[in-house]
Amino acid sequence: MDLVLQLLFTGIGIGAVYALVALGFVLIFRATNVVNFAQGEFSMVAAYLMVVCVEMGLPYWLSFVLALVGMALLGVIFNLGVYYPLRHRTYLPVIIATIGASILLANSVLAIYGPQPQVLQGWFETPGIQLGPVYLDSQYLLIIAVTIALVIFNYWFFEHTMLGKKLQATSQDKEMASLLGISVSTMIMITFIYSAVLGGLAGILVAPILFVSIQMGSTIALKAFAATIIGGFGDVAGAIIGGLALGVIETFGAAYVSVPYKDGFAFLVLVAFLVFRPQGIFGERVAEKA
Amino acid sequence: MKLTRREFAAGIAAGLAAPTVVTSARAQSATIKIGMCAPVTGPAAESGGYAIKGAKLALEAVNKAGGILGKQAELIIEDDQTTNPGIVLAFSKLAAQTDIVAFLGSIRSTQVHAISPDVMKLGKPVMIGGTDPTLTHMGNQWLFRFRPNDSYSGRVIADYGVNVLGKKKWAVLHSTDAFGTAGGKALSSALEKLGAPSVLDQGYANQSQDFTPVVLAIKQSGADILGSYFTFENDLGIFARQLRQLGVNIPWVGSPSIVNITALKLAGPALYGTYGVADYAEESSEGSKAFGKAYRELAKVAPDNQSSWPYDAVTVLAAGINKAGTTDPVKVREAILSIKKFPGAEGEYNFDQNGDGLHGYNIVRNEKGTIVFDKHIEFND
Numbered sequence: 001m002d003l004v005l006q007l008l009f010t011g012i013g014i015g016a017v018y019a020l021v022a023l024g025f026v027l028i029f030r031a032t033n034v035v036n037f038a039q040g041e042f043s044m045v046a047a048y049l050m051v052v053c054v055e056m057g058l059p060y061w062l063s064f065v066l067a068l069v070g071m072a073l074l075g076v077i078f079n080l081g082v083y084y085p086l087r088h089r090t091y092l093p094v095i096i097a098t099i100g101a102s103i104l105l106a107n108s109v110l111a112i113y114g115p116q117p118q119v120l121q122g123w124f125e126t127p128g129i130q131l132g133p134v135y136l137d138s139q140y141l142l143i144i145a146v147t148i149a150l151v152i153f154n155y156w157f158f159e160h161t162m163l164g165k166k167l168q169a170t171s172q173d174k175e176m177a178s179l180l181g182i183s184v185s186t187m188i189m190i191t192f193i194y195s196a197v198l199g200g201l202a203g204i205l206v207a208p209i210l211f212v213s214i215q216m217g218s219t220i221a222l223k224a225f226a227a228t229i230i231g232g233f234g235d236v237a238g239a240i241i242g243g244l245a246l247g248v249i250e251t252f253g254a255a256y257v258s259v260p261y262k263d264g265f266a267f268l269v270l271v272a273f274l275v276f277r278p279q280g281i282f283g284e285r286v287a288e289k290a
Numbered sequence: 291m292k293l294t295r296r297e298f299a300a301g302i303a304a305g306l307a308a309p310t311v312v313t314s315a316r317a318q319s320a321t322i323k324i325g326m327c328a329p330v331t332g333p334a335a336e337s338g339g340y341a342i343k344g345a346k347l348a349l350e351a352v353n354k355a356g357g358i359l360g361k362q363a364e365l366i367i368e369d370d371q372t373t374n375p376g377i378v379l380a381f382s383k384l385a386a387q388t389d390i391v392a393f394l395g396s397i398r399s400t401q402v403h404a405i406s407p408d409v410m411k412l413g414k415p416v417m418i419g420g421t422d423p424t425l426t427h428m429g430n431q432w433l434f435r436f437r438p439n440d441s442y443s444g445r446v447i448a449d450y451g452v453n454v455l456g457k458k459k460w461a462v463l464h465s466t467d468a469f470g471t472a473g474g475k476a477l478s479s480a481l482e483k484l485g486a487p488s489v490l491d492q493g494y495a496n497q498s499q500d501f502t503p504v505v506l507a508i509k510q511s512g513a514d515i516l517g518s519y520f521t522f523e524n525d526l527g528i529f530a531r532q533l534r535q536l537g538v539n540i541p542w543v544g545s546p547s548i549v550n551i552t553a554l555k556l557a558g559p560a561l562y563g564t565y566g567v568a569d570y571a572e573e574s575s576e577g578s579k580a581f582g583k584a585y586r587e588l589a590k591v592a593p594d595n596q597s598s599w600p601y602d603a604v605t606v607l608a609a610g611i612n613k614a615g616t617t618d619p620v621k622v623r624e625a626i627l628s629i630k631k632f633p634g635a636e637g638e639y640n641f642d643q644n645g646d647g648l649h650g651y652n653i654v655r656n657e658k659g660t661i662v663f664d665k666h667i668e669f670n671d
Contacts, residue, residue: 003506010502115335117524119556128535135536210499211524211556215333219497255503260466260493
């Protein structure tokens with residue numbers, strides 16, 4: 001039982017990271033109908049921004065705020081530089097542009113900061129607490145708490161604020177939203193900013209566990225992408241549940257079946273969903289007219 | 291202008307002869323060129339930077355001492371991206387340059403396996419740092435190893451743990467790539483010979499984000515000592531932290547990556563008190579000390595095996611070519627294989643007919659972040 005509890009905690013912790021990045025995927029997909037393959041790089045850039053700020057001697061909280069502000073700015077630049085010029089094209093050029101942007105971001109950080117992986121201290125002095133037989137890593141606790149807070153925030157924001165409703169309207173039907181006087185381009189800009197901040201938040205939170213490296217974003221993004229499909233592409237709750245499920249499945253799979261094939265479990269589940277329930281857990285079946 | 295038949299024929303002849311003339315001119319170029327595949331990007335980019343610095347340091351010394359065959363030596367570097375396809379591409383780019391006389395390959399066995407068929411086809415000497423024992427035992431006569439192979443490291447780890455630390459219940463943890471699998475096998479085999487078969491043999495995939503299931507498996511196995519073969523330092527760092535956080539404090543004897551500069555930086559106190567087999571230990575010989583001093587001045591960081599093996603590779607290669615008196619690959623090969631008692635940064639080189647230059651390891655321990663030399667164990671077989 002102790003083993004199960006320990007694995008469950010770790011699985012939820014790592015799953016929460018996937019969920020945060022998956023949320024960014026979903027929000028952009030809903031707003032633009034394209035998958036942003038640079039979402040993982042948002043996490044990596046934010047972690048490096050955080051390292052730079054901390055190394056400059058700024059307080060941890062201020063570094064955190066500045067890194068997220070930097071990510072908001074990156075969201076604006078990304079929207080204007082990558083999405084906006086291609087907004088009237090089909091989804092394919094936009095997706096390819098996001099892949100290009102992802103490579104550009106990774107190589108830019110490599111050129112500026114060098115290949116050295118960096119250590120970022122966690123938010124708390126205490127690395128974790130022992131609760132009976134289970135060790136609770138303080139950083140994982142923080143990640144889980146932030147994910148729960150974001151679930152509540154997203155619900156409130158999208159369901160109970162005018163801006164949230166405008167964003168939803170834009171994601172559901174851009175033409176109709178436009179006819180109702182909603183500035184679609186502004187809403188998409190806000191979505192990119194929010195997604196960049198979410199991706200950045202995930203990167204900053206996971207950095208003390210996985211270290212800060214150029215590859216950290218792509219590693220997380222691949223799993224987050226799988227989580228998005230499992231949860232149901234385009235569904236906020238699905239992204240959260242998909243991420244958590246993926247984290248738990250791969251942790252238990254590694255413990256009880258095979259450690260070397262840990263990543264295999266995640267993608268086995270992904271393939272199973274694509275075959276048997278392609279719309280994911282929360283997605284709705286889309287039928288085509290004959 | 292009208293072209294006569296004679297002028298046309300002369301033009302065609304000149305066109306056909308041009309590549310040969312250019313190739314010949316390049317072959318007789320002013321410098322001796324050595325190709326190097328190094329991870330400039332990818333997960334091992336930091337250690338790749340150290341490797342390049344080590345090679346350049348040796349090149350500078352070689353050139354100061356008169357160069358190779360009276361010419362200055364030059365290093366041509368290609369990024370292997372820390373991947374197998376990356377090194378195959380990098381090596382093919384270098385191999386296409388006919389004036390490159392020899393090459394430095396990778397410290398990663400899996401990458402050396404990837405380029406091995408191309409090395410055989412090319413037929414020029416390639417210096418390697420990969421420690422999978424099979425690399426120099428699979429009929430490829432052009433690979434020369436500048437680190438002791440894992441049949442030695444496995445024996446040293448087992449011997450130290452069993453006979454010096456007195457532990458017999460081993461957990462063996464290794465990457466599932468070529469290096470880790472070979473290392474894990476070598477350690478398990480050595481433990482069996484010492485009458486202490488492992489109670490857990492656990493593989494893991496590179497670039498894992500979480501090692502909780504591995505740590506819990508070690509805890510449940512009842513092991514009283516851990517032996518490891520980690521390929522990437524970030525994996526080692528994550529594992530080391532989780533191992534300590536989950537309360538596993540058994541002695542740990544690791545392969546050389548456990549004392550790498552990157553690993554020490556990432557894992558910090560989680561590696562205090564661990565032991566490692568190290569092909570490079572600064573205090574182990576006069577050659578090691580001299581390299582350490584020069585490298586510190588150049589790189590401003592402590593030396594480790596990432597920089598010491600390319601340093602030795604360039605030094606020994608230069609000595610081999612000078613001894614052969616030519617860049618002819620067959621004669622260079624014979625010259626390198628005849629090198630005995632050659633003092634290098636990693637130790638004393640005595641090449642055997644397989645191309646293995648070193649036959650022993652140092653045992654070191656991590657004393658609060660400082661790597662302290664314990665002893666050197668040399669094998670004669």
